[in-house]
Amino acid sequence: MSEHILEARGIGVRFGGVHALTGVDLSLRPGEVCGLIGPNGAGKTTLFDVVSGIRRPDRGRVLLDGADITRRSPVWRARHGLRRTFQRQQLFGQLTVADNLLVAQEWRGGGGGLAADLLAAPTRRTHERERRARASTVLRECGLAPLADDYAGALPVGRARMVELARAVADPPKVLLLDEPASGMTADERGQLSAVVRHLAEEENCAVLLVEHNVAFVMELCARVVVLDLGSVLAEGTAAEVRANPEVRDAYLGTTAA
Template sequence: MTQSEAVSREAARGQETLLRTEGLTLRFGGITALREIDVEVSVAEIVGVIGPNGAGKTTLFDSIAGMIRPSEGRIWLDGREITRDPAHRRARAGIRRTFQRQQPIGWLSVEDNALAALEGRGGGGGFWADLLGLPSRRRIERARREQVMGALEVCGLVGEARRPAAELSIGQARRMELARAIVDRPRLLLLDEPTSGLEEAEVEIFAATIEALRAATGCSILLVEHDVPFVMSASDRVLVMQEGRVIGSGTPAEVAADPVVRAAYLGA
């Protein structure tokens, strides 16, 4: 697909751009982890990112979330440039990322784990209400619980709300991490290998969950995954990275048929 075809397809879809990067380049000493990456993610779009180990996928997430500063290039969220914004400000603007390994608080219930994530981010303005002992405190508490239950519902965990997190299966635990990430309704979710180590049936549940999340909240998702069949079925569009570059992009069908991608990555 040429650049102009890509542009006209976006226009035809009539979707609003949420995230855009232009010329993102990132060097770690002698290693160039990202080379002139241009990415666009529309509102409510799910974009998969695949590529071999060391391709720069996690580094791309880190630079979008603000954990590291790119050497060159710019990033916009909703048309506002965020290239120099620190991570906490990007989080407040609605960018949320998950990590390859995350530890829940095992002895806390699933519900309280999600609540802790919400409170950790000052969700619902609760901190000031708590501090000042405002009469609205109870109402805020109830609103928070509702937010938590909404997130658990999207993630298929309402039935597990009262169970200690340590008792969850690995697939449920992964969905609890998702619930923690979405509890305050991020606009852009960066998922780094969310299904690694899951059984096939659990991967299918996870795929259905992110689809439900998108439908319920209109959240955009960037999804890094090794599991190519999962990415292909879950994503509207796929980017293929290799050695810090995007070597192919398009719909899953286009990417799967792209000879450059096949030669470099899919091994066909």
Template sequence: MSDALLRATGIDVRFGGVHALRDVSVSVGPGEICGLIGPNGAGKTTLFDVLSGMRRPDAGAITYDGTDITRRSPVWRARHGIRRTFQRQQLFGQLTVTDNLVVAQDWRGGVRPAARLRRERAAAVLHECGLDALAGSYAGALPVGQARMVELARALADPPRVLLLDEPASGTTAQERRELAAVIRHMADKEGCAVLLVEHNMTFVMELCSRVVVLDLGRLLAEGAAAEVQADPAVREAYLGAGPGAAEGDRRDH
């Protein structure tokens, strides 16, 4: 994509003798929702670690809005609009839902007027995500589906330009996935946010993403429109038609 907002080019990552990523290139543009799929161990989370700055690649580069940020820290990236959620929930369990969103904005500093504005922003985001009733609940007491939505809301509290979502639909019900998808679409369509998501639920991916990238054993296996990728024989053999991950998402529909 020539108009990519976030781009990884020629990424290589090694863990000792394990070649986790081999010459992987991927990009996502403003207003786009791109899916990143592949079997367990394909390198998806490692690529997210590289994109978010948590791991420096052994080779390759990351550019953000045309600027090389390969050596920039995770903090720098987060404060410049690249936000990430994690496969394992990372909420502040001893804080309320509202305070989880306020904390995400506190790096900006300031005194009382700023603090009030952060709480107003938190309330607005909770409303957009349908979480008003949970504002005063402790995050650590929430069931998985609600916690996933709170994680997304926290990533939106300080308006993002890029969202990296690691299995946002994991452990959710069909209704909760519809609500997640609606918020993600709003961020892409109305706010122009670039969204890259890792997900094993193929129904969720194929209905939500305009483009899909497939990794297998650290290599780029396929890339294209969702329907094209779904029909690709190599993809079906490596992932969609063979492994348990393909059916896992549909079994979770309830």
């Protein structure tokens, strides 16, 4: 069994004549928070799409808990604990905040017609209680309990981002991919986001991969940072190591002279 819960090995993606990713290797351990940074066009979202199953790579493999999932669907990956959020908000705007979290757990309900429903009624009631208990816990941890009955589509951007995170973890994940989760958040909301991510890693042993343009936020939150540039891994290490890397300063953070 691998020590890594998630591995991307030699990932290559090409759009026509453009190489979006060229042999990218990336791995995550359970309970780790890793930042993925780089300039626009570096390939960060493309890598997220490959890992989450939205795009199949031209070469390379994706492994979850040691098993090759390269050809598995996004739904299969989600049901086996690999979740993500998106740059563009993807909430069910006409549902309440609480119902957004309940929908994320609905796949556990099963099916099978009226007879099966009658036979499984006690089990279904148990599942329903468990789903609502988990949703209530996550809402509280994310600071969303007062908004539980509000419609998701009416929320300001920062709160909506937090609902997206809450929905992604409503059913406990093994791996969580967060694509610019702090976009549109206030400083207080970013602090709350950091607290939730740390809780997921430390208390629920979830591996978190974070793409975020707020470099200071990434450096403060993440134990390890990976830098992509032109579709390749430019650097990898602790926040201090990456910050001190002259190639990273030139490519992304800005040189001292600049």
